[in-house]
Amino acid sequence: MVLAFALDNSYSIDKEELKNDKKSCKKIGPAGFGQKAIYLNSFYIDRMWYLPWDEVDRVFKRVAMSKGGFSGKGAFASLSYLVVLMKNGKEKQCLFKHEEDVDRALTYIKQEHPQIPVYSKTAEKKLKEAKVMLEKNYVKNLSNESKKAIQKLENAKEYLEQKPVMTQRLSRTAGKMRVQQMVPKSSRFLGISIFIISILTVLLGTFFVLKGATYGKYMLLFGFAFFLFSLTGNLVPIGTNKREKIEEEWENAVIELRNYIAKSPDFPVPARYAHPVVIDRMIRLIKQGKATSINEALEGVKKELKALNASVTVSQEEYDEVTQVKPMFLVSEYK
CATH class of the missing domain: 2.30.29 (PH-domain like)
Structure with a gap:
């Protein structure tokens, strides 16, 4: 084989070797x-x-x-x-x-x-250019308070990067939470209706196939198609797609990170926002002179993310960052 x-x-x-490796x-x-x-x-x-x-x-x-x-x-x-x-x-x-x-x-x-390398050559070039442009806006003579805040944040980022699965889970579950929050009741009702109708169609199709009716197989095909559509649309609250289950996953992700960062004395960021991207954005704000302390930097990140809406166009790099962390702030209501 x-x-x-x-x-x-x-x-x-x-x-x-291939068998064992795979x-x-x-x-x-x-x-x-x-x-x-x-x-x-x-x-x-x-x-x-x-x-x-x-x-x-x-x-x-x-x-x-x-x-x-x-x-x-x-x-x-x-x-x-x-x-x-x-x-x-x-x-x-x-x-x-x-x-x-x-x-x-x-x-x-x-x-x-x-x-x-984990970037395309084009992306790598753009990242280098963006880094140069960004560094032009950095304040040359930072205060001691700002330098200490940056050092503390860099240490925190390094600590988080030892457990990337945790921060990825936090981001992923926040995204699922946000999707659930934004599904209108009318759409959810439609999804449940399609789900029920698809099951009935499959049952009727099976009955007619057993009876020898030629149209029974078409009912089965349409029934299965609509059944899969209702499930993949994240509209039917069953299994892992239940709101309670998704909320539990989010809470568990936060608790897991809270227990982890508790081992690092005086960790500078709340567990619900403990993500390397959040810390990177905080460091940038301090280096740009827009904040001097860790609390100011976190508030600055919140302000930036709130300002990003459908009317704002950003670079792909910014998009990648925002999609990872904005759901965490939205589900936490920026608290």
Whole structure:
């Protein structure tokens, strides 16, 4: 049995090694990350293709249909891809269902394979240019209070980065909470109605198929199609999509981080906002002279995020930051 196919015929891994490596690989979405290779999905099959790490030039995220903005109602819909650029110049992009899984994959690669860039060449160039432009706005002679605040925040960021799964979970559950909060009652009622009708259609279709009626199979097809539509639309409050379940996940994520940061004396940020991106934005405000203390910096971040709505267009880098942390502030009501 073939476990996975090489993306290029110029290399191969021993079948037994490949079997063991794929079996023990870290699975994130449809991709896998082993000791020997990275495993990528085809359109239908997860982890069907493999590429040895030595053949990987860079890995990065590509977002399609993104409008580069953020509204008070949440992020715009998008298609998220993990793109792997090979050293021979070829490219393989893999569609992920959830954008946060792409972020988790890139975080894992950054930790386990720090020599592999996790940005496209274009993005890398833009980031360097943005960093230069940003640093031009930094205050040259900061006060001692500001320097101490920056040092404390940098230490806090370093501490958080030791547990990236926790901060990613906080961001992810906040996003789910925000989606639930913004679904109108009318839409939820419509989703539940479609769900019930689809079940009845499937049952009737099964009955007519057993009776030999030719239209029974069409009822089954339409019933299953609407059943899947109602589930993927996040409108039916069942299983992990229940509001109570999502609220519990958010509370557990906050509690987990609160217990973790309690081990770091005088941690500067509340657990509900304990995310490296939040701390980065706080540091930038202090370096720009817009804040001198940690409390002022946090209030400044809140003010910035509140100002971002549907009428504001931002860069892709800003968009990536905001989509990670704004839901946390929204569900916490900026308290």
